[in-house]
Every structure is written in structure tokens, then in C-alpha cells.
Amino acid sequence: MHHRILKAILYGGLIAGTLDIALVSAINLFDPLVILRSVASGxxxxxxAFAGGLPASALGMLLQWLMSLLIAAIYVFASMRLTILTRFWIPCGLVYGLVTFFVMNYIVVPFSAAASSKPFVISAHISDIVLMLLYGLIIAFFANRFVSITTTRNEHVLNL
Structure with a gap:
């Protein structure tokens, strides 16, 4: 059981976090190392961060993965209690992606060393929101793939 939970967190967090950096880089036509320095700027x-070169980029990747693993762990552990998160993983993953977008942009970043006080303008955030929808879907997919089976087994055992 613990093995499947760990797989859901690792796969969901690492794949979502890595794809997030790759897609932000591709969409904005920036070197991924620059995107990672932006993460490290937090x-x-x-x-x-931007003067830090490769070490700052490495820190950015580490931070990205740590945040993504934490975000995945929250969803995975919640899905063990709320089976709706794995039964309806697509809409729940989309909502989780939106929640993640708002938490990161309006709670985490403002309290970081990279704080900026830009007002919310939807047109400036469309690609970020779409990426976070995908991010949430990836995490929900792996929770569904690995946790829903575990939850179903536990429910079956408890019902005996």
C-alpha cells in the first residue's frame, strides 16, 4: 500500500514539475535554465538568482521538484480520504490545477524573495492557467492510477 502511495506522489510530482518547466520554457521561448533561475529567485x-548561473538553476530544479512533490502529496493523501478525487479525477485534477495556480501566485510568490505586486489580468495568465490545469491533471492521473486501487482494496477489506 505505501509503495503505491509513494509511486503516485513521485510520478505525479516529478513528471508534473518537470513538464511544467519544459512547457513554460517552450511557450515563452526561454532557456529552461533561465526558467529555473526564476524559480530559485523565490x-x-x-x-x-539570475547572476547565479548553473548553481542557481540547479537550486531552481530542486525547489520545483520539492514543491511539486508536496503539491502531489497533498492531493494523494486527500484522495485517500475523499474517493471523489480518484473517481472523478479529470474534473478534480482540473480544479486542483486552478487551486494550485492561485495558491502559488497569490500566496506563495508574494511571500517569497521574488515577490511582485502585479494585479490579476486573465490575458496575462492564460498560458500559466492552462499549464496548471495540465499540472493538476497529471497529479490526479497518478493518484487515480495508484491510490484508487489501494483505496478500493482497503474498503473491501474493511467491509468484510
């Missing part, structure tokens, strides 16, 4: 501040 800890280092913008000037230090």
Missing part, C-alpha cells in the same frame, strides 16, 4: 531574490 529563495535567492531575483538579482542573485
Amino acid at each position: 529563495v535567492l531574490g531575483k538579482p542573485a
